[in-house]
Amino acid sequence: MTDEPTLGEVVRRFEDRLTDVRDDIQQLGRRLDEKVDQKVYDLRHETLSTRVAALETVREKDAEKVAATRRWLIGAVIIPLVAVLMPVIILLIQGAST
Known part of the structure; x- marks a missing residue:
C-alpha cells in the first residue's frame, strides 16, 4: 500500500503532464507560425x-x-x-x- 501514490500526488502528476502538453502545443504553434509557406x-x-x-x-x-x-x-x-x-x-x- 505504501507504493501507491496518494490522490493528491496523482492530481499533481496529472497537472504537471497537462502543463507539459500545453507547453508542447504552444511550441508547435510558434514553430508553425515561423514556417514559410x-x-x-x-x-x-x-x-x-x-x-x-x-x-x-x-x-x-x-x-x-x-x-x-x-x-x-x-x-x-x-x-x-x-x-x-x-x-x-x-x-x-x-x-x-x-
Missing part, C-alpha cells in the same frame, strides 16, 4: 534564380568589355608605340656600332 518559398527561389541569371549575364558582358579594352590597348597604344620605338632603337644600335 511553400508558395512563398517557391516565389523567393524563383526570384533569386532570376537575379543570379541576371548577374551572370552582367558578368559575362563585363568580361567581354575587359577583353575588348585589352584588344584596344594592344592595337591602339602598344603596337604604335613599338612601331615608333623600334626604328629609334635600331638607329641607336647601328649608331653605336659605327
